[in-house]
Amino acid sequence: MKFGERFTGVFIKPKETFSALSEKPAWIDALIIILIALALYNYLIAPFAARDSYQLYQQSTKLKQQLGEEKFQTFLEGARKKAEEMSPGYRITQAVTGGVLGVIMLLFQALILFVLAKFFSTHGTYVQVMSALLHANFINVILGNGLRYLLISAKQSVFNVSTGLAVFFSGLDPTSSGYIILTNIDFFQLWLFGILAYSLSSIFKTDIKKSLIISYLFWGLKTLTNIALGIWGMGRI
Numbered sequence: 001m002k003f004g005e006r007f008t009g010v011f012i013k014p015k016e017t018f019s020a021l022s023e024k025p026a027w028i029d030a031l032i033i034i035l036i037a038l039a040l041y042n043y044l045i046a047p048f049a050a051r052d053s054y055q056l057y058q059q060s061t062k063l064k065q066q067l068g069e070e071k072f073q074t075f076l077e078g079a080r081k082k083a084e085e086m087s088p089g090y091r092i093t094q095a096v097t098g099g100v101l102g103v104i105m106l107l108f109q110a111l112i113l114f115v116l117a118k119f120f121s122t123h124g125t126y127v128q129v130m131s132a133l134l135h136a137n138f139i140n141v142i143l144g145n146g147l148r149y150l151l152i153s154a155k156q157s158v159f160n161v162s163t164g165l166a167v168f169f170s171g172l173d174p175t176s177s178g179y180i181i182l183t184n185i186d187f188f189q190l191w192l193f194g195i196l197a198y199s200l201s202s203i204f205k206t207d208i209k210k211s212l213i214i215s216y217l218f219w220g221l222k223t224l225t226n227i228a229l230g231i232w233g234m235g236r237i
Contacts, residue, residue: 003029010138010195018132018199025131034106034134034141035099041145042098046091047083048152052159054083056175060237102141106133113218120214121204132199136192144188163187175237180230184223193219 001009001020009017057063057079064072082090110130117124144163151161159174166172166182173179193215201211 001026006030006135007033007138010135011143014195015198018135018195019202021131021135022128022199022202025125025128027127027131027134030131030134030138031103034137035103037141037145038102039095039099041141041149043091043095044149045152045158046094047086048156049094049158050079050083050086050090052157054079056159056237063237106137109133109218109222112221113214116218116221117200117204117214120210121206123205124203128203129200132196132203136196136199139192139195140186140188144186164189175234177231177234180234181227184227184230189219189223 001017001024003026006017006021006026009020054076057076063075067075107130110133111126113133114124114126114129117129148161148163151163152158155161162179162183164183164186166179169179169182172182174183194212197208197211197215200206200214201208204211204214206214
């Protein structure tokens with residue numbers, strides 16, 4: 001299948017598209033598109049993220065105690081300059097870093113998913129799983145991040161935007177554990193791992209029910225890890 005057919009197929013014909021990918025894995029063009037999309041997203045949201053971080057640091061008594069008054073004020077001044085005087089170089093750095101790290105994380109996730117699936121089947125290869133996961137992430141990285149950017153632009157904030165269950169609890173503090181848990185139960189991620197089951201079924205020669213178990217088991221482990229890291233990160237500030 002050509003790239004255009006695979007791209008649209010993920011959204012409108014996932015079963016046929018992922019079945020074809022399991023037979024003939026293609027990943028280089030998908031990886032490049034994911035890398036570009038992640039870099040662009042990080043470039044666009046950099047000013048909002050810097051502003052949110054500065055406001056968060058301003059209110060952090062814990063950080064002030066850890067650094068001491070003088071170092072804290074120096075740190076705060078640096079954060080203020082990033083937020084108010086965003087340079088093109090800083091935005092490009094954020095874009096490249098976000099894109100490269102995002103792709104590395106996806107390749108690592110494909111490895112973990114491959115190992116997990118091997119407990120259920122002796123079939124399948126890492127390249128097949130990597131190809132499937134990259135294509136499935138068109139849903140989250142392109143469609144999901146596209147919507148998130150529109151919301152971030154409207155609200156002028158990254159912290160106050162969610163495409164998960166947190167959207168139903170507008171009164172929650174974005175730095176709270178409850179918000180972190182709910183926002184990680186993300187609708188685009190649920191969609192992504194639902195259609196990924198079609199690919200896992202073809203790759204590992206399992207029925208769709210078992211493939212859904214594998215796919216959402218991995219999603220659960222990934223989500224729990226993200227929640228733990230999010231709560232730990234906020235706990236340090």
